[in-house]
Amino acid sequence: MISRNKLTDPNRRVKLSIWLLLSFLAVMFVVSCDNKTSPESLDKISVRFPIPIVEAGQTTFYVAQDKGFYAEEGLDVQFEMGSKELNPVKMVASRQDDFAILGGPDTLLVARSKGHPLKAIAVIHRNSNFPCLITLKSSGITKLDQLQDKQIGFFYGHISTDVLRNLLRRNGIKYTEVDVGFDYAQLIAGRIDAEWAFTVTAGLELPAKGVDINFISPADYGINTHGYTIFATEKTIRERTDLTLRFLRASLKGVKYTLDNPEYALKSLLKRAPNLDEELNLKRQLAYNEVTSNTDKFPLGYMDETMFQATYDRLVEEDVIEKPFDIESAYTVEFLEKIHGKAFR
Template identity: 30%
Template structure:
């Protein structure tokens, strides 16, 4: 549904998890190509960062929408933030852990006795703690080093294990020619959705039509980026001209396997996956044992988008 183009655009903002890069290319396409504007929305895209919990500004009304990990969203709800997932762009989390190829670490079971870089509150930390709990490993046996600059300590060999996104820092490590091994939490039975778009319970209750328009534009933007990656990359570079275009295309190529269109539909969410994520976090004492998983997501907006497109 497209509103009268003469009507005033509704200003809203969405907060990405990090600075601009290829993992958010569909968001920038939706903004730059006028897709949201055609749906009556003037969307401002705000950046996050390693120390920014995007659920906070959405919960307090600073932003209307945001991006986080499925695991992070459940942790935020455990803290009382009434945030609700409306679309999961990545069917798998990009979180991983990299070690140098000559390391004696050949599995996440080998983490004890080594130095691990930790970003507090980041979903790499959540994934790390969930995997260690599943493996029965006491994290006191691992030296945790809190550090934010990307890859600095790892490349200098001052930490043994670096948390990464496989489609960002993982891509950079490969581009630098650093021989390495990467461990993925799903290989140890811990999975999560990545790049989950969310809003608040209040927004869904009071303005569901606005949430639908935002979701429609978002999914159109991601579909467009999939079909026209060069044009979408041009849109991304309007927001950060200092990016390396070849590197960003490498990151984009590493992003698409995570997106993995479920049933041919970008953004799809299923209850079974949310329960799986929730149970892993409960087992690791990262969220409340009585937490209501069903309240954490609302799949109707993605479902309505595709139902309307096929009707």
């Protein structure tokens, strides 16, 4: 029991008041932090992936979610899968999704030439060179000129098609196209001589299944391609600038954490798709990591005019740019500059 003298002692009363004030402030701080990251207080955004399945290229975004990087930025992110009908360009242009990811800037440039006001805010994999041609090891076909008058499998509508057509046209290769989609049975059976592939998908899956293959890369013939490209509408970038900055900053934290912690990243991926092959997908994750921009010269998310102009010029050559436009209108580095604290121009 506190004596009357202690309560009336001025010094003790001051100390008690300070203690009560500090306790109150501590409680309010905890409550404030809880409210800041509670689902009700977060800005809800929708992000569309380019394909309909869970795949290792998406891992960095799952990591950003699992590590709480989005929540730290006041965001509640809902990831949606893409498809032919629910593709990233359509869903963002119609404002059904806030942001989306494409397999490369190519699709964004074609969409912009058709009047869609879309703009890239980051490219995760600079010079990734995912699209390639593969042949069976037993065929002995390792160079482009060996495909003269051969049959080549394509996936019509896929981002790789225009890349490979440009490669073959530039090098004067006459060939027959076969629409095979995402099926490698005809190649394995020897009914076609070569087929499109991504180095990080079929390029890893087929060898894992015991199918020995050769790679013919457009990069070896002067055509560089780039990987995952994050974009939004001009309206979102203009009117929701702070939200765009927060989304990209958290996403790039996910990229960095994935690079530094591939085993944790794999767990994030398997959490969404437990049936995926662990060994194969760790190889795939490491393959993505190898081509992820993360140096002083090319920091996380890096992109520049040269990357976009070369892609644009190649698409013009293939006659898929409907209406010409200024390439600088297709991307903005303003958010990357704020995040990295350096100029990108």
